[in-house]
Amino acid sequence: MNEKSQSTPEGNDPQKEARNKSRRDFLRRFGLAGAAAAAGGAALYSGYQYEKAKGKSEMVRVLTDDNRLVMVPRDQIQESKPDQAFLQKRGRKGLKGHRWVMVIDLSKCRNARQCVKACQKAHHLRPHEYHITTLEMQDGPNTAPYFMPKPCQHCDNPPCVSVCPVDATFKRQDGIVLIDNERCIGCRFCMSACPYSARMFQWQEPFMAEDYEENPQPYDVELNIPQAKGTISKCLFSADRLREAELPYCVSACPNGVFYFGDENEDAVTNGTTKETVRLSALLKQNAGYRLMEELGTKPRVYYLPPKNRLFDFDDQPSSYKGDNEEKA
Amino acid sequence: MALATPNTNHQFEEKAASDIMQPVGLNIKFHAWMGLLTLVLMACLYAYYTQLRDGLSVTGLRDYVNWGMYIANFVFFVAASLIGMLISGVLGLLGFQWIKPIARIAEIIAVAFAAVAGLVIVSDMGRPDRLPFVFLYGRVQSPILWDVTVVTTYLVLSLMLYYVPLLPDLAIGKTRMNQSHGWLAKIYDILSLNWKHYPEQYNILHKAVRILLILIVPTAFAIHTVTSWLFAVNPRAGWDSTIFGPYFLTGAFVAGCAALIIAMYFFRSNYKLHRYITPEHFDKMGKLLVLTSIIYLYFNINEFLVPGYKLKEADAIHLHELFSGHYAPLFWGTQILGLILPLILLLFKPMRKPLPVLIISFFVLAGAWAKRYIIVVPTMEHPYLPKQYVPDEWMLYQPTLTETAITVGSIVLVLMIITILAKLFPVIPIWEIEEKPNQTSNQTNETS
Structure with a gap:
């Protein structure tokens, strides 16, 4: 999220005359990286939100090997035979x-x-x-x-x-x-x-x-x-x-x-x-x-x-x- | 003297060296004998293969008699191996000189029997592949752990007691090897650890041997006492005895003496060592056999008479079986032919001459084996609760051919180890055969 807020003003500023070629180059690369990070971050965030929403609706209580009662999302449960x-x-x-x-x-x-x-x-x-x-x-x-x-x-x-x-x-x-x-x-x-x-x-x-x-x-x-x-x-x-x-x-x-x-x-x-x-x-x-x-x-x-x-x-x-x-x- | 050494204290006889080294080396007789042993061993190994393949069902063992010939044979092997300790340890430490020419033969017997005893136990295991579990998961409460520990210790000590006094002889022998045995001379050279007959070397040797002798006495006591506890810790009539430790130990000396006499006779006549292993030695070993037999008889009387007097229910069944039942022929045969008669006969001097004492020793040794069988099997045939609803062949134990072959295989292995050790290396310590007149005067002074 941090990168996203940083990259937005830089990315929105292409018209500004660049006096230094290397600086513009740097900015362009930086912008690219920033866009990628923004996309990745958004994906992660939405995934997290989705998981959160799903987990909220479908949690089940499960007794573990060592007799602890824990909560597990229902669709995460896998069938297991005792080994x-x-x-x-x-x-x-x-x-x-x-x-x-x-x-x-x-x-x-x-x-x-x-x-x-x-x-x-x-x-x-x-x-x-x-x-x-x-x-x-x-x-x-x-x-x-x-x-x-x-x-x-x-x-x-x-x-x-x-x-x-x-x-x-x-x-x-x-x-x-x-x-x-x-x-x-x-x-x-x-x-x-x-x-x-x-x-x-x-x-x-x-x-x-x-x-x-x-x-x-x-x-x-x-x-x-x-x-x-x-x-x-x-x-x-x-x-x-x-x-x-x-x-x-x-x-x-x-x-x-x-x-x-x-x-x-x-x-x-x-x-x-x-x-x-x-x-x-x-x-x-x-x-x-x-x-x-x-x-x-x-x-x-x-x-x-x-x-x-x-x-x-x-x-x-x-x-x-x-x-x-x-x-x- | 062939060896110009700085040694002054240890003048070994030139003739002794050549006499004793003479049979060393491989000849046609050795090859024939080893070939025969190998053939027999192959047959026995095949028997063991069938046991691995089909399980212990190839033996006569079943749920009631779950220990049989293998365990009896194991006890016999441990027993026979104790002779190394009796001769070198007890008599050696007491300063008897006459044992010197036969001490190494006793050690060879000890090493061979102790080494194969471990294998005999493995042959009795249902899952020999899990042998490492004994070390990985060993529980110190179990007498098996004690047995593994002390048998291994005894084997190592016996090997050292064989090897350390061999060092000077290896140095003597390497120079006398004939041309055809260059490889053996090389082995001697390596094994002799650069022995130069320096007095300091002999000093160290004497000290080392003394330490080993002191260590081997308690170790040997431990191995046979612990072996007896494999039985005595179980609440069963016939095993539930407090004297099993000394009972087994003295029995071991009887078996060991007989084994040593047989080996002495064999090496004496086959290796032409009449000058070194004399009728005097047979006489003394005969006396030693009498002494050990008397002590063993004493323990036998205790072991059978005391429960026989009380005749508690379970003991009564067991003793009836031994005295007048299924095992009576074996029991009385063992006690009379393997213990009492030899003991009486050996009291007379003519019976302690080499040939009579050899024949008597065969009876004693066979009796010793049968005695272990009698200790192991009949007790298991009489559990406290009745044996019912099982196939008839589960009631009584009858060793099978396969089982017997595997047992024979273990005896063949012992013979092979003895043969190899006795053929590649001198059977009499050359460096200790010295100052012959002095030695004989010692002999006459001693009584056993």
Whole structure:
């Protein structure tokens, strides 16, 4: 604008006799530059005015990655899929303010294995590859047999996380133990360390390897997909579902009301079948809830309710009672 | 003397120099042996290629037994490599003179096994391409980090303990190389770092070796203790033990002694070194093997008897499996043929003659390998929770041919390193073979 006002009087003064040729020359060049600047300035100004007017009418509020609410002109918004760096950052951080917890009611399990199937479908696993499995249990030769779903216990003192050499498996602030198969070196120390045999290894090309090749997708650490050969995979408490405020795959799939899932901070857990929400502390207290191998000090986040008054009978002796064979005979 | 040097303190024997340098250099036997090893190695490398291509599914490892032959072999390699520290470090620092002719052989074994141990671990990794992650993202809480650190340190120290005392011999050797080995003389010349046998040089050498010897003792203790912790830190029956560190360490000395005796016998007869590696040496090594075996037996008794007395549920399953179950033949075979019988036999002097002690050492070494297998595998076959709804072959571990071939490949690599070091450079320190009568009088004074 400044140049514009300067150039106008000079440009309007061509009639004036020029005593000095070089001066006139200079003025002419100066005038040219001035005209160009004026045109450019005007264009910029009008553009700015246009943008201003447009923005005023069509601003939208958008929530950013880091949870800030910002205003953006609507026609400036571009569709974006979460890339890997974003998924990693989000997945390693966890859901703030939550302490996820699972309760498994052993009196209701009749070994339908729907939890297993739903989990395998969600995480692209073969029928004998498990994040969660059910076990036929018998604690002693004269005690009652029962079925026990066994996911990762998401220990608060996880032996697997301690021994990992590269921070591939880690504990999130919301209590979930995840595995990052982009980082895992496949040493399997975590499998050796886990007393619950909760981890699995991709010994060969993953189940859906061909599909991954045809449709490349960024690795989501909360879903552990795509699965990768030569790395660990494990139960994730369906971290991707929790982000969507949904119950885990196994919990929703159970037809018998075995699973409760919820937030320890809220002291509330929801049954995946009946969708009934109950107090966690009351549920554990009334049913004498316990955790697996408490004596190891792993502090699991999965609680079990004892298999009393079972709804379903056990047909046979469990196929592989782990105790002393002689005693069993 | 062929070398007119200002050296006065170190008069090496002319005959010793020519005897020891005599087998140095490449001959038809070397080429044939290396050719054979290379062929076998190629087959083993192909096996490793299939593992890279198809994943660890080519092994017998599965979700329950996720560590097997590779890890057992790794522990064995680390164990065998400790002999370098026992001979040069412990006995050397204590001032025993008789170890001088065999100290370098012990170092060769240490270097070869320690170097390949790292590769064995890589062969067990699901993603060997991510090895740099251990350095990029290493977490100091993980025993794997400790293991990588100390194994590397031990390898470097062992290499230096091999190389530094080799310097005078390189200077001696370069002048005695025959015409066909001009290139080797050149290598000697470069590697000898202009060694001139000056007394000051020997002073520095002695000081340097002493520092290395002092450093190698704690390092060697660390590598095998940390290796044992790879198991002992896990809450599993059979590994959940507080004595794993010393248990592994003493076991390592047993394995190392046996490996050294075998190597001594081989070099003695093939390199015609009867004058330098004497029956006396075999007798003393036999005694050392008895001593280490007794300590190892003591730890074995502790390791099995104490849990066996209590028979806690998980321990009971594990011990039943070892004492009378699936692993009983291997367990008792290892304990009796690989430890107790050798120990008893070696108490008798005729059994400590070169040939008997060689045969016994083969049993001890094979037993040492099998023992590592017994430590690693059966524990993994008995997790706390039952194994169900998996294919039958996941229940028990059975090493596959591919896996075995890759393991054989690692042993071939060890043999190749030993062969090259022992064929290109003298296996006995020439400059330390001096004042022969004095040395023998030392020998008779000592008891082991």
